[in-house]
Each structure stands twice: as C-alpha cells, then as structure tokens.
Amino acid sequence: MVQELLPLLPKxxxxxxxxxxIVGTLIGAGLWLAGSRISRSLVxxxxxxxxxxxxxxxxxxxxxxxxxxxxxxxxxxIAGIAGxxxxxxxxxxxxxLVLAAWAAVVTWTLCKGNGVWSLPKFEVxxxxxxxxxxxxxxxxxxxxxxxxFACGAAALSGVLAAxxxxxxxxxxxxxxxxxxxxxxxxxxxxxxxxxxxxxxxPARTSSQVTTVLAMVAFGALLQWRIAPSKAGxxxxxxxxxxx
Numbered sequence: 001m002v003q004e005l006l007p008l009l010p011k012x013x014x015x016x017x018x019x020x021x022i023v024g025t026l027i028g029a030g031l032w033l034a035g036s037r038i039s040r041s042l043v044x045x046x047x048x049x050x051x052x053x054x055x056x057x058x059x060x061x062x063x064x065x066x067x068x069x070x071x072x073x074x075x076x077x078i079a080g081i082a083g084x085x086x087x088x089x090x091x092x093x094x095x096x097l098v099l100a101a102w103a104a105v106v107t108w109t110l111c112k113g114n115g116v117w118s119l120p121k122f123e124v125x126x127x128x129x130x131x132x133x134x135x136x137x138x139x140x141x142x143x144x145x146x147x148x149f150a151c152g153a154a155a156l157s158g159v160l161a162a163x164x165x166x167x168x169x170x171x172x173x174x175x176x177x178x179x180x181x182x183x184x185x186x187x188x189x190x191x192x193x194x195x196x197x198x199x200x201x202p203a204r205t206s207s208q209v210t211t212v213l214a215m216v217a218f219g220a221l222l223q224w225r226i227a228p229s230k231a232g233x234x235x236x237x238x239x240x241x242x243x
Contacts, residue, residue: 021189028181032219035174036227043090044083051079092162095173096155098180103154104147109205111142171227175219179212 035042055075056068083090120134136144162169190197202208 018189018192021185021192024185025182025189028178028185030178031174032178032182032215033222034226035178036170036223039091039170039174040084040087043087043094044080047079047083047090048076051075051077088163088166091166091170091173092159094177095162095169096158098173098176099154099158100151101180102176103150107147107150108143111146112140167224167227171220171223172216175216175223178219179215182215183212 052072052075055071055073058064058071058075059066059068118138120131120138139147158169162173187198202211
C-alpha cells in the first residue's frame with residue numbers, strides 16, 4: 001500500500017508544503033482519537049466554509065454580473081444550517097466518501113497490473129473538467145472497469161451503516177478519516193524531510209493493511225467511550241433530606 005502511494009508523492013515543494021503536511025498529520029491524529037466529540041461543530045464549520053467559498057465563485061461560474069459577497073453569505077448561512085440540523089446525514093455522507101476512497105486504493109492496488117502510471121501534468125490555465133477527463137483516461141483500463149462499482153458499493157455501504165447505527169457511523173467516520181490523513185500526510189512529510197525513515201515501515205502489504213485496520217479499530221473503540229450520547233447526560237435528581 002505504501003509502495004503504491006510513494007511514486008505519487010512530490011518530494012521538493014519547500015518548507016511551506018512540509019509545514020502543511022505536518023499540520024495535516026496532527027489534525028488527522030486529533031480526528032482519529034477525539035473527532036466525534038466535536039462532530040456537529042466541525043461539520044457545521046466545514047459546511048459554512050464550503051458554502052461561503054462556493055458562493056463567492058458562483059457569479060463567476062454562472063457569468064452573473066453581481067459581487068460574490070452576497071451569494072457567499074447566503075451559501076454560508078444555508079450550508080451552516082444544513083450542517084447543524086442534518087448532522088446525521090452529513091456524517092453518513094462523510095463515511096461513504098472515506099470508504100469510497102479506501103475502495104479506490106484497494107482497486108488500484110489489485111487491478112493496476114505492472115504498468116507505470118503518473119499523474120497528468122497540471123497547468124494553471126488548465127480547466128478542471130479537462131484535467132479530470134485526462135486523469136480518468138490515464139487510469140489503466142482494468143481499473144476503470146471496476147473502480148465505479150467498487151467505489152459506489154463502498155459509499156452506499158458507509159451511508160446506510162451510518163444511518164442505521166448513528167454512533168457506530170460517527171466513530172468509524174472520524175477514526176478512518178483521521179487514520180487516512182495520518183497515513184497520507186505523514187508519508188508526505190516523511191518523503192520530503194526524512195525519506196530514509198520509510199525503510200522502517202513494514203515492507204509487506206498485508207502488514208501495512210493490518211496496522212492501518214488496527215489503528216482504525218483502536219480509534220473507534222476509544223471514541224465509542226467518549227462520543228456524546230444522543231440523549232445527552234441524564235439529569236440529576238435534587239437531593240432530598242428526610243427528617
């Protein structure tokens with residue numbers, strides 16, 4: 001698994017990229033161990049930021065002759081309300097996305113064959129839709145045949161599991177997302193700063209997968225104990241002293 005990620009990781013991007021990778025690793029560790037404690041606030045904050053950012057660029061995308069601050073404000077408010085009051089649905093969507101990403105990595109590892117693959121060159125002037133099309137066509141044929149079905153099944157399983165068992169879904173969302181960030185951003189930082197440390201990691205793919213799954217299980221068990229219950233803390237009865 002690590003061997004599949006290393007060729008895709010850039011090595012020389014400067015100290016700013018290294019700092020971002022280290023901060024991302026620390027954030028991932030926080031999500032892995034305690035993300036469920038602040039889930040509703042975190043989801044609301046992320047959606048407020050996404051709604052504001054999308055609203056800011058909406059007039060440019062739709063060729064409207066208005067300033068972006070009004071759609072940004074409206075998008076932030078609407079997205080924030082949706083994140084706060086429909087928190088359970090967003091947790092389910094998040095878990096589905098994480099599982100879909102994991103399914104993509106597994107599909108790539110099993111079906112890519114012996115060919116060498118590299119990311120298409122990206123330029124600032126390149127449109128996102130054009131780059132996404134080129135990226136998809138550069139993927140090996142066998143991966144393209146299986147990838148949509150594998151990711152779709154994984155995403156649907158994550159969404160349904162989180163909707164049926166909310167507490168289970170929330171702890172596995174933050175544990176798996178946190179571990180994913182720790183692995184990817186941690187490898188990114190090590191690859192730039194101390195590439196020789198990569199040799200200390202388990203060489204066999206089975207050992208790497210076992211380690212990652214054990215980390216996810218540990219984070220889920222820990223957060224199961226600290227995650228807030230749906231009903232909230234029980235009210236204490238007033239102490240009555242009888243004569």
